[in-house]
Amino acid sequence: MGLFKTPAYAYITARVRARKKKLIPKDTYPKLLNMELPEIIRFIEESEYKRDVDELSARFRAIDLLEHALNRNLGASYRKLIEISRGQVNYLIVEYMRRWDIWNIKTVLRGKYYGAPEEEILDYVVSAGGLHYPDLESMAKLESVDAIITSLQNRPCYQVLKDYEGGMLNKIEDDLDKLYYSRLLDAIGVSPGEKLFLKFLQTEIDIKNLKTLFRLKRAGVEREGVQDVIIPGGLEFKGSDLIRLAGLSFSELIHSLDGYSYWSSIADVVSEEGTSLTEIETKLDAYLMNFASRISHYYPLSILPVLDYVLHKKIEVDNLRIIARGKELKLSDDVIRDNLVM
Amino acid sequence: MVEAEAAGLIAIGAGLAVGLTGIGAAIGEQSIGSAAIGVMAEDPGFFGKGLLMTVIPESIVIFGLVVSLILLFVF
Incomplete structure (x- = not known):
């Protein structure tokens, strides 16, 4: 990295690390699960989302207010990264x-x-x-x-x-x-940090393709239908692997994934009967989030800490939405917890 | 003539001691200062610590200054 590029990275990475510290910690989610919906809304109103909730409170109420405040805050946080x-x-x-x-x-x-x-x-x-x-x-x-x-x-x-x-x-x-x-x-x-960023994106493509495969195979779609929606450029699933996997049935697909590194993250929730796609997708999202966290420390002055923050922010918004929507629909705490990415 | 040359070389050495350490400190401070300002933008309470961290590389300039003073007044 050039001598004069370093300060630009130092500034943005310091800011995103400070922002990441303000995100809701993991151990707060179980506390939120024990709250009722009005308490959850109050908790969010008093957090980093306060300004968004205040500004939208004239137009929306209760869960809709929450939903819009979360979306708006997410958009504003990401735009800020572009600006700074x-x-x-x-x-x-x-x-x-x-x-x-x-x-x-x-x-x-x-x-x-x-x-x-x-x-x-x-x-x-x-x-x-x-x-x-x-x-x-x-x-x-x-x-x-x-x-x-x-x-x-x-x-x-x-x-x-x-x-x-x-x-x-x-x-x-x-x-x-x-x-x-x-x-x-x-x-x-070609910088080392960007090479790791590339690896992260290729992993993300793999995970997207894997989710697509699971969904389409569960729906019984044939190989031709699957091939059209697969995104090229993955890390472990190359074109030929995906074509092979697309031709398998749901249970054969499960058995074929054993050799891939994503298998360990989903092995405990996958079974031939009664596999919950939501649980698999939650586990795969958690895998991706943990991967981003791990690599964010390899090259501190690179795009990686920014990526780590971006991912954690998105997951925080998703988790809050899941908790609030789950509470509104009176789902059990266990069901809501299974859907949270932590 | 020889004495004048020696005095000149000592003065150049003293200048290099301060100048090069100043450049070194500046290179260090550019990243630390950028990071400190970045954190302060998010959390103004970091001002004291940020300022302290930013000036830490200045200590190397003090070493340079001490070396140059020794060169100028001891030799």
């Missing part, structure tokens, strides 16, 4: 955060496709990437899916969107994911 970083680290963060552009584009397209009102569409967007909230607002105001696609013609995602020929959105949604990962993998440089 410079140089190569900023470039990598911007590229990484494009996943939220993809999320938002999918949300707006789906909303428009099914005729949802503008306000409802905007309730589910998270303005954390290159598309700012006013951009998303103007997109949601457009009349049709085609008009939205045309409005995005200066964005990188247009090379996928232009192929939309009407009908279901699945194909372009899968292609948007593939485009996102291919661009991100190309953006990564």
Whole structure:
């Protein structure tokens, strides 16, 4: 790393480490599970989410208020990272955060496709990437899916969107994911920290593909259907492995995973009968989070501590949402706990 | 003539002692200062510790200064 690049990394990594320290500690989640919904909402109102809750309290109530405050805070936290970083680290963060552009584009397209009102569409967007909230607002105001696609013609995602020929959105949604990962993998440089970042992304692709395989195989989808939605570029699951796994049945798939490093994280929740996909996905998310935490200490002045924070923040928001929604639906504490990523 | 040359070399040595340690301290401080400002932006209570950490590399300049003073006044 060049002499003059070091301060840029020192600044952003110190800030994200200070921010990570403010996240809700692991041992608070069991306490939250013992609380009732109003107490949980009060707890969140008094935490780092206070400002978001206060500003949205005029528009929303109870669980909806919580949901929107969490989304807004997540978006603001990620945007802040883009604003306070410079140089190569900023470039990598911007590229990484494009996943939220993809999320938002999918949300707006789906909303428009099914005729949802503008306000409802905007309730589910998270303005954390290159598309700012006013951009998303103007997109949601457009009349049709085609008009939205045309409005995005200066964005990188247009090379996928232009192929939309009407009908279901699945194909372009899968292609948007593939485009996102291919661009991100190309953006990564050769420094030791970025090489580890690459390894993390390849692991993330593996885990996404594994989740997709589990879901589709549980639904009994054949090999051809699975192949189309697989994202290329994984670490352990290469193209030929995935094609082989896609041809197996659910129980054969479980037995074939024994040799992969992800197996140890899911072995205790996988069985031929009655395997809960939610539990598997929770375990895989925890694996990814722990992997990010572990590598964040290898190269302290790199993108890795930023990545670690980004992942932990997302998981905190997801966990709070799971607890609040679980309590609202009167699910048992055990069920809620099984869904938390810790 | 020889004495004048020796005095000149001592003065150059003294200058290098302070100058090079100053550059070294600056290189160290640039990262520490950036990190300290980063933490202070998130937690203003870190100001005292941050300031202390930032000036720690300055101690090497004091060593340089001591060496240069010894060079100038002892030799």
